Structures are given as C-alpha cells and as structure tokens.
Amino acid sequence: MAGRESIGDRAAKVAQLRSRQAKAEARRRTLLVSGIVVVLVAVIVGSFVLVQNTRRGEAVADTAAPANLGPSNSITQGDDDAPVKVVVYEDFQCPYCAEFEAANREQLTAYVDRGDVQVQYRPIAFLDRASTDQYSTRALNAAAAVFDRAPESFVDFHNLLFDNQPTEGGAGLSNEQLIDYAAEAGATEPEIASAVRDLTYEGWTARITEQASKEGISGTPTVQVNGTSLESLDAISLKTAVDEALTQDG
Structure with a gap:
C-alpha cells in the first residue's frame, strides 16, 4: 500500500509538473504572438504616418510653379x-x-x-x-x-x-x-x-x-x-x- 501510494504521489507530481510546463509554454506563446502583433501594428501605423507625411510634403514641396511670377x-x-x-x-x-x-x-x-x-x-x-x-x-x-x-x-x-x-x-x-x-x-x-x-x-x-x-x-x-x-x-x-x-x- 505504501509503495502504491508512493508511486501514486510521484505520478501526481509528474502530472502537476507537466501541467505547469504546459501552462508556461502557453503563456510564452501568447506573449510571443502579442509581441509580434504589437510590432506589426507599430510598423503599419508608422508606415501610414510616413506615407501621409510624405504625401503632404510632396504637395507642399512640389516644384511646379508658373513662370513669370513677381x-x-x-x-x-x-x-x-x-x-x-x-x-x-x-x-x-x-x-x-x-x-x-x-x-x-x-x-x-x-x-x-x-x-x-x-x-x-x-x-x-x-x-x-x-x-x-x-x-x-x-x-x-x-x-x-x-x-x-x-x-x-x-x-x-x-x-x-x-x-x-x-x-x-x-x-x-x-x-x-x-x-x-x-x-x-x-x-x-x-x-x-x-x-x-x-x-x-x-x-x-x-x-x-x-x-x-x-x-x-x-x-x-x-x-x-x-x-x-x-x-x-x-x-x-x-x-x-x-x-x-x-x-x-x-
């Protein structure tokens, strides 16, 4: 009985350890995915701002001007x-x-x-x-x-x-x-x-x-x-x- 209880305890501990490892891996994957999403969003927003600013800059900096101006x-x-x-x-x-x-x-x-x-x-x-x-x-x-x-x-x-x-x-x-x-x-x-x-x-x-x-x-x-x-x-x-x-x- 004691031996069976000891084996059972060990099995329970192994199960708990595996459960904690699985949860830790899940958290790691979640954080990794979230980090990637944040980076992608930042890149997209930054690119959008850059494009918009570039367009505004091109509109103002366009060199086409009529001749003969005073x-x-x-x-x-x-x-x-x-x-x-x-x-x-x-x-x-x-x-x-x-x-x-x-x-x-x-x-x-x-x-x-x-x-x-x-x-x-x-x-x-x-x-x-x-x-x-x-x-x-x-x-x-x-x-x-x-x-x-x-x-x-x-x-x-x-x-x-x-x-x-x-x-x-x-x-x-x-x-x-x-x-x-x-x-x-x-x-x-x-x-x-x-x-x-x-x-x-x-x-x-x-x-x-x-x-x-x-x-x-x-x-x-x-x-x-x-x-x-x-x-x-x-x-x-x-x-x-x-x-x-x-x-x-x-």
Whole structure:
C-alpha cells in the first residue's frame, strides 16, 4: 500500500509538473504572438504616418510653379517701377473678393495704364471647404496654368472667374468650364487644359496659401497699398489710399 501510494504521489507530481510546463509554454506563446502583433501594428501605423507625411510634403514641396511670377509669388500687372504697389490677396471662391473686384476693377486698370500702380495679385486657396469639389484650389491651379502659358490673358481670365463665381456650399465650376473660360480669355494652348485636368500646380497653390497664412493673412480680400492694409475696400477708400501714396512719392 505504501509503495502504491508512493508511486501514486510521484505520478501526481509528474502530472502537476507537466501541467505547469504546459501552462508556461502557453503563456510564452501568447506573449510571443502579442509581441509580434504589437510590432506589426507599430510598423503599419508608422508606415501610414510616413506615407501621409510624405504625401503632404510632396504637395507642399512640389516644384511646379508658373513662370513669370513677381515678388512673393505674385502675379503682377503694371510696371515694376510704378511708385505705388497694390497687393491683393484673393480667393476665387470668396464672394467679398468678387465685390471688391466689381467695385475697383476699372479704377485699378486706369492706375496701371497710367503707370502709377503695379497690382500684385496673390491669389490663395483658403476656401476649399466652401465647395464640394475643392474649387478654390482648382480655380487657382487654372489661373496659374493660364499665367504660365499665356500671361497676357491672366487678367481677363481672373475677371471671368469672379464674374461667373459659383455660390458657396455647392460644386464649383467644372474643369471643362475653367478650360472654356481660359479659351474665352485668349489662352488656348493645349498645355493649359492638361494642367487644369491634372492639377499641375496643386502643390504650388498649397505652398502659397501656407505662405500667406505665415505672413498673417487670415481672410480675403486683403488689400495693401505700399505695405499698409486697407480697412475699407470700397472704391473711394482705395482711391484715397492710392492718391495719398502718389502724393507722398511725388
């Protein structure tokens, strides 16, 4: 009996030992699998972040930019030696910019024609959220394409975009409509149509919009006369500011 009990005890101990070893092995495998999963998740998340950051970096760092740009990526109209520089920050989706253009377009044209003013248009794309199809970016990309290939047509194209501005909250002008307005303005080069459809200057639009933000531009239109921002953007206020700047220069 004692011998049988001793053998039984030993058998029980062996069984317990095997059970503990099995549990330890199971825990080891669980920890190993968990560690692998954690590493894989970290790699996947890290790769996703890297790809997203790379894409954002490529969008901002894209070197494609229209030719003939003036100071601070501006699209200039008028002589470089004009005594008064009028800087205009606009967004083609901005209704207040359309109002500014309607009120001041003829007056600015007259100043430019006399050689008194150089207008430096600095269009930006703040208002993509105000359309369902990133119209601000697409319109600015189209304007860049026109200025690159047919700079003499830019002002007419610029004016057509504001005269036919889509309402906020819906779809903007289609790419084909943008191409048609470019042709109406006299810009018929096939490269313009390709640049509109391919968003050739999308990176440039992101870059100059970011630049404007860093310069403290928080809304459109923002208009500066010889470096001083105007508080009122009606025709009388603009004329007063320009005439005063001309008097100071004279």
